[in-house]
Amino acid sequence: MCSLKENISHVTLNADTLISKINDRDIRIIDVRSRKDYSQHHIHNSVNLPLLELLSNDSPGHLIKLIQSMGISDDTHVVVYDNTFGALASRLVWNLLYVGHNNVSLLDITYDNWKLLGYDIDSKNVNFGTKIHTLNINNNILSTAEYLEKKINDDNTVIIDNRERLNFLEQHIPGAINIPYKIFASPNKILKPTNELEKIFESRYVDHDAEIITYCGSSGTLSGLAYNALKSIGFENVKLYTHSFKEWKQLQKTIAKQDDANYWDLSAE
Amino acid sequence: MNNKLNLNDLSIRNNWAKTEEADHFSKMLKLYRQNELDPDSFRRFRLQHGAYGTRMTDNYAMVRIKIPAGEIHPEQLIKIAQLSDSFSIGSAHISTRQNIQLHWVVLEDVPEIMLELAKVGLTTREACGNTIRNIMCGPLSGVCANEMFDSTPYALATAKFLLRNPLNQNLPRKFKFNFTCCEKHGMGKIVDVGLVPVINESTECTQYGFKIFLGGGLGNKSYVGHQLEEFTPIEDLLHTSIAVIKIFDRLGNRKNLARNRMRYLVNELGWDEFKNLVLKERTISRVTQSATLSLEIDNNQNLNSIAETFQRVDLDLMMYERWLKTNTIKQKQTNYYSVFVTLEAGDITSNQLRKLAKICATFSKERTMRNGFSQDIVIRWVHLNHLKILYSKLLSVGLANPGALTLASPVGCSGTTSCNLALTNSHRLAKEIQRKLLSLKIDQDDDLKDSTIKISGCPNSCGQHEIATIGFYGGGGRSGKDMYPVYQMSLGGRHDNYARLGTNCIRIPAKNVINTILKIISIFKQDRKPHDTLKSWLDKIVNSRSDTSVRSINDIKKLLLPLTIVPSKNENSDFYSDYGSNDNYHTRTGKGECAA
Incomplete structure (x- = not known):
């Protein structure tokens, strides 16, 4: 086990650090963008694992097979990036943690920014052979609808909805607080500096001892970003409700909303 | 040409912000949440700092950002866009009094918003509550063909003098100043203090000054303002303002919330009596404070040079002509136009704010915008040759609706979208x-x-x-x-x-x-x-x-x-059922906060 401090520094990896390790065989860079985007150009030495394909079959066994075929073993340091403000990459990071791969980081900038900074890109496909990876499910970081439902009235649990404000006002899981995902980014990085992230949760009285469950619209990407934001400032007990609000509605669970106001009409088209 | 936008490299003329206020707000909010500050005191404090209540809930606020004289820089617009994405509904609302509002903000986020606004020189201080609200100035001041002189520097100087001034921290009720460009475009007579710039030319000298109208205003009962005197020279602007505020502070009704705007005082005393009180008070102010108080008038105007573009623009000429006719006004400066950007009831998305900032920085010679009186934004100092390309840029972000200066751009308050008092x-x-x-x-x-x-x-x-x-x-x-x-x-x-x-x-x-x-x-x-x-x-x-x-x-x-x-x-x-709802209509209101 890593110490807590190492874990924190691990959540994101600085682009400069990645540059210095980019040809390192013990590091595996995963691009979660579409196959088409990847084939045009990508970070030098990265492999492609389109998140949307993964989500269509995110069984743990399937993911293990995929990462084994990318030459990832239990010790490989995996770095994930996307071009969607870190949300898609965050979801893969969570999936890797879920199947027991703890040595994983988010690249701290988006692909566009990487390009803008003039760092290494190319369109070469790389093959790192096949490695063996163990499967060690970490159920502590997953929330199902049933689990969440039991926690709604639990004083020690904070449910965080990461959708945009209007969606939240219209309907949300009872007891949830709203922290729109756009709060987390800084102008150049996918996550704000840790002191600023701390402030967001502090001002909302979210305690480090609390159990946190994050959710968003449908697939746990926006809330995946929140998951990583929380981990990056040392929150230990964080769970992602992967199937999020879409499933909650399908299951016809109780929904809360802000009544008696036509807030949607305030938004411009 | 300075069309680069960089929030870290900001040259703004007027910094309205005070960073400590964010911290203070945060402390007061904590006291309130811990029940150590009673709700009424907190409400008064919150309003003084520009955070207004929201319909049927205590958890959200509307943050009203003051834009003194309506003058707003591209960098400020970009900051507001960021804040809207992070803390509000992804749109901002342009008000009829040159404020920009963020709605449905979590009360706990207000200090963070104040802090970020301070980075670009903006404040929410005294945007609500019983204070002197945003000082307005005609969106065409400085470019209007009918105006005698530009009242903008006087509006800005008055705003600077009054902001955080002890004079106006606990008035009987809110108090409003409007400067106009000319009589035609004004809102000078329907406000507590309305000022129309005039030049008095006599045989001996040319004197700059204002026609000042007092005691107008709209509300449950509305009045048209009275003209104080034929001509008030600029030297008397400050003392007249102080005198009016003092009379209102002293005699205004502090008991009856429904009768405490200055227009009721004027009505109760009678205009002549009120006028005499103001004139007497002004004499005292002149005698006792002339040596210590003065307005800081900054008459410098920064005009940038804009690179000529000869880019060919493909557009629907019929639509362009329609827009040109209803959304632009010829300035008094040859070959320059003011462009009115119509919104729908003042709403604009964060993305549109960013694009508008860029468009302004590229095409406006003064490199600032004004918000208008009709929930709109005005980009001024656009050269005739750039109108077409500017139109095409506006069109590409959905901001080229025609009809800005016609019947087809109605004003609508926020109503039941966020206001506690609204019925429809x-x-x-x-x-x-x-x-x-x-x-x-x-x-x-x-x-x-x-x-x-x-x-x-x-x-x-x-x-x-x-x-x-x-x-x-x-x-x-x-x-x-x-x-x-x-x-x-x-x-x-x-x-x-x-x-x-x-x-x-x-x-x-x-x-x-x-x-x-x-x-x-x-x-x-x-x-x-x-x-x-x-x-x-x-x-x-x-x-x-x-x-x-x-x-x-x-x-x-x-x-x-x-x-x-x-x-x-x-x-x-x-x-x-009302617009925007399929439910059966019923009236529901909460407590109003204007009078708090």
Whole structure:
């Protein structure tokens, strides 16, 4: 086990650090963008694992097979990036943690920014052979609808909805607080500096001892970003409700909303 | 050309912010949450710092950002866009008093917003509460062909003098200043203190000054302001302002919340008595404080050079001409134009704010924008040769709607979208009217051009309905046990030098408002004399000077009677829900905060 401090520094990896390790065989860079985007150009030495394909079959066994075929073993340091403000990459990071791969980081900038900074890109496909990876499910970081439902009235649990404000006002899981995902980014990085992230949760009285469950619209990407934001400032007990609000509605669970106001009409088209 | 936008490299003329206030807010909020500060005291504090309550909830606030004199820099607009994405609904709202509002903000995020605003020199201080609200200035001040001189530096200096001034921290009620460019474009007579710049030319000298109007204002009961004296020289601007504020502070009604605006004081004392008090107080101020107090007038104007572009623009010429006709005004400076960007009831997305900032930085020689009086934004100092490309840029972000300066750009307060007092969704109604009028090309009709439509969601006048050619305020109507949204309509209001409050006409169910507007237009078309516009035709009618067969408001009323009929719920249930909702209509209001 890593110490807590190492874990924190691990959540994101600085682009400069990645540059210095980019040809390192013990590091595996995963691009979660579409196959088409990847084939045009990508970070030098990265492999492609389109998140949307993964989500269509995110069984743990399937993911293990995929990462084994990318030459990832239990010790490989995996770095994930996307071009969607870190949300898609965050979801893969969570999936890797879920199947027991703890040595994983988010690249701290988006692909566009990487390009803008003039760092290494190319369109070469790389093959790192096949490695063996163990499967060690970490159920502590997953929330199902049933689990969440039991926690709604639990004083020690904070449910965080990461959708945009209007969606939240219209309907949300009872007891949830709203922290729109756009709060987390800084102008150049996918996550704000840790002191600023701390402030967001502090001002909302979210305690480090609390159990946190994050959710968003449908697939746990926006809330995946929140998951990583929380981990990056040392929150230990964080769970992602992967199937999020879409499933909650399908299951016809109780929904809360802000009544008696036509807030949607305030938004411009 | 400085069209680069960089929030870290900011050169703004006026910094209104004070960073410590964010911290202070945060501390007070904590005390309130821990029950160590009572709700009333916290509310007063919160309003003093620009955080207004929100409809039916204590958890959200509306943050009102003051834009003194309406002058806003591209970098400031970009900051507001960021804040809207992070803390609000992804849109911002441009108000009728040159504020920019972020709605549905979590109260706990307000200090963070204040801190971020301070980075670009903006403040929310004294944007609400019993203070001197944002000092307004005509959006055309400095470029208007009718103006005698630019009142902007005086508006800014007054704002600077009054912001955080102990004079105005606990007034009987809110207090408003409007500077205008000229009498025609003004809002000088419907405000506590209205100032129109004038030059007094005598044989000996040329003197700059103002026509000052006092005691006007819109609300549950509205008044048109009185002119203090023939001419107030600029040297007396500060002392007159101080005198008026002091008289109001001393004598204004602090007991009756419904009667505590200065216009009621003027009405109770009588104009002559009030005027004498002000003049006496001014003499005292002049004698005792001339040596210590003065306005800092900054007459420097920074004009940048804009690179010529000869880029070919492919566009629909018909649409461009339509826009050019209704959204631009020729400046007094040869070859330069002011461009009015129409929004829908003042709403603009964060993405549009960013694009607008870029467009302004690229094409405006003064590299700032103004917000107007009609929930719009004005980009000034655009060279004739750049109008086409600017139009195409606006078009690409959905900001090129025509009709800005016509009947087809109604004003609507926020109504039930966020306000505690609202009875109807006036905000959405304004958007529905705009869409309908534009689809009928009403904006192209020169006879309707100088008319306005303004809508408030309750009898208070945030939507300024009383100075509209056609004005509406919302309420609840009842048919048996069922309720339906309804609007009281007034006609013939205006806000220029002939300022006049509209005459009440008739109550119209919300779902018939659009038909009523169209019906009035058709009555006008049939009845008019050749030179009449809708505005001048109504003017004659409300002032009993009609020279056509429609003699009075009563005559119009008769013709509109069929539109007042509400079908039964079985016949048409649509009448029983408000715009933007499928639910049965019922009135629900919370506590108002204007008076807190």
